Amino acid sequence: MYSPTTRLLTILELLQSHRQLSGSQLASRLEISPRSIRRYIVMLQDMGIPIEAERGPDGAYYLGRGVKLPPLMITNQEASALVLGLLVLQAFHFPVELVAIEGSLAKLERVMPAALLEQVRALQAALSFNVVATPTALQPSIIARLSLAVHKSQSLNMRYIALNGTESTRLFDPYGIVYYQGFWYAVGYCHTRRDLRTFRLDRISELQATEQSFVQPVGFDPVQHVHNAFATMPGQYPIEIVLETSMINVQQALPPAAGSFEATDAGIIWRREVADLWPTALLLLKFDFPVSIRQPPELRAIMQQLAAKALHLSKE
Amino acid sequence: MYSPTTRLLTILELLQSHRQLSGSQLASRLEISPRSIRRYIVMLQDMGIPIEAERGPDGAYYLGRGVKLPPLMITNQEASALVLGLLVLQAFHFPVELVAIEGSLAKLERVMPAALLEQVRALQAALSFNVVATPTALQPSIIARLSLAVHKSQSLNMRYIALNGTESTRLFDPYGIVYYQGFWYAVGYCHTRRDLRTFRLDRISELQATEQSFVQPVGFDPVQHVHNAFATMPGQYPIEIVLETSMINVQQALPPAAGSFEATDAGIIWRREVADLWPTALLLLKFDFPVSIRQPPELRAIMQQLAAKALHLSKE
DNA sequence: TATGATTAGGTCAGAATCAGTCCTAATTAG
DNA sequence: CTAATTAGGACTGATTCTGACCTAATCATA
DSSP states (O other): OOSHHHHHHHHHHHHHHSSOBOHHHHHHHHTSOHHHHHHHHHHHHHTTOOEEEEOSTTOEEEEOOOSSOOOBOOOHHHHHHHHHHHHHHHHTTOSSOHHHHHHHHHHHHHHSOHHHHHHHHHHHHHEEEOOOOOOOOOOHHHHHHHHHHHHHTEEEEEEEEOTTSOEEEEEEEEEEEEEETTEEEEEEEETTTTEEEEEEGGGEEEEEEEEEEOOOOTTOOHHHHHHHHHHTOOOSEEEEEEEOSOHHHHHHHSOGGGOEEEEETTEEEEEEEESOHHHHHHHHHHOSSOEEEEEOHHHHHHHHHHHHHHHHHHOO | OOSHHHHHHHHHHHHHHSSOBOHHHHHHHHTSOHHHHHHHHHHHHHTTOOEEEEOSTTOEEEEOOOSSOOOBOOOHHHHHHHHHHHHHHHHTTOSSOHHHHHHHHHHHHHHSOHHHHHHHHHHHHHEEEOOOOOOOOOOHHHHHHHHHHHHHTEEEEEEEEOTTSOEEEEEEEEEEEEEETTEEEEEEEETTTTEEEEEEGGGEEEEEEEEEEOOOOTTOOHHHHHHHHHHTOOOSEEEEEEEOSOHHHHHHHSOGGGOEEEEETTEEEEEEEESOHHHHHHHHHHOSSOEEEEEOHHHHHHHHHHHHHHHHHHOO
């Protein structure tokens, strides 16, 4: 380490990879006097790098946070992790500024040692994810504002284009953002509908933060809810089924998102609303505990059909 | 721009974000003489930063790749993309050195401006992925070597511990690496079994590159193959079922990975081997075309049971 | 409360470095 | 061939850096 500049950079590097370092530690590492270390610290601070200090015994220098990012000193390993992360973001169409992804990818790949680059390229070529392709372009600003609102528990005014094309504005308490089956969803409470709702992010046309804040229900699981929302797409058939087993068995056999469960003397009553009775009918045949159908009668009819079909198949 | 150090850093930054820059361009940007620019270039080179130059008209300086990574100058946007990428790697248990992920996360988060950090934290808290948790620890070196072998079409000597605990060594042509249902798999050709095989990465105990190379079949889709492998897990029940419909309908009703299909006068004959007949039995009930069971007789028995169950459910 | 480890910073003199201004050479596209 | 470019030597004066020595301030701990 000769020139002042390399010394400055090594100090920066040391501070970046060690949580904190004392002046004398730095001095001995760089083989210069502690006085000079102090001078270098001042220089770095003058350059806008937010170095802060703790005084007294066990005092030390450490990096604080500033308004600008200081140069990052990273190792080869870290660089490959960073590149891989960026590639995954790209593959999953993460709602991040594409410019940022491409910019940092370019910067990283431009300076990566050849061996490392080859390794990363190999990974890139070899890895596949069973990802549902999402060709939908998302405005990163929407997810940024949404996540901030989630974080701060701030209600939002949202303009949303439903699947049938109708546009509406509603007040919305965002509870979380979920990546599910290739799409991004916002989960939360819709004041207009007075219910939990999920909205596809690429169908949100406008978002506006309000002053109103909300309380996030404890233990709410956004992923579960999306699961739920898909499972219980509003349908015309309300079903009511008695599961003669313990709650534990029910929980193992059915996701909590499958509907509501009520424990009674007769067994667990499972309620739900579906548009198509067939999947439910087949589901009931899977259970290894006694089940009885209360509602709807149509489900019984389907069961009869299934019985006939199965009987027919067992012959011959 | 005052001190030599800031000037060095700005030169580095300019070179990182611009593909190439001439000495005079740099000189005018920094408002110093071209001679000094040349001196700075030398200094950077002495520091191990691989700056290369093109001579002649249209000549310029540009960043080459070295053995060490130079300090990275990134923008706020880029930083948040990087952090997000790392978080995703973490969430998906990507086979990267954990040290690297945590190291770079620490470095980034330590220096990120407060506003940016809040935004990233908000994203981190708000986003959820429906990820199957994978508690299995993977040696990153395995995936690194594997991906290199895929890239270079190099056969591997592999020591693998099967699910039943038996360990074996085999020669393996890796075609790809797939993330599927929470696990990582290597897909390729197994010389010992003389067939395509998938191996769970966390069950590979040893990997050794060989001199032997192979030719990757064109149009091979690793994800499809893993899909396939799961569907046709070797089981003790060979099944043979006649589907009395068109091939098109079969393709819509069943994934190509579900087994083999043979078109005959009687219909499509579907063959497959399964360990558990129940899922197949339920599947057959779903079809809206005539089906008849040829093999095995046990499946008929199960059908009878299902018929009884369905009939029972339809009553009451 | 006293002590010692630590950051903070002033001052000074000599050494080292830097910047600009001249040069000249080598390279290369047109 | 010509012009633009990198490469770099030599010189000088200005600037900066360094270490040594000093004093304050701060703070945890015995």
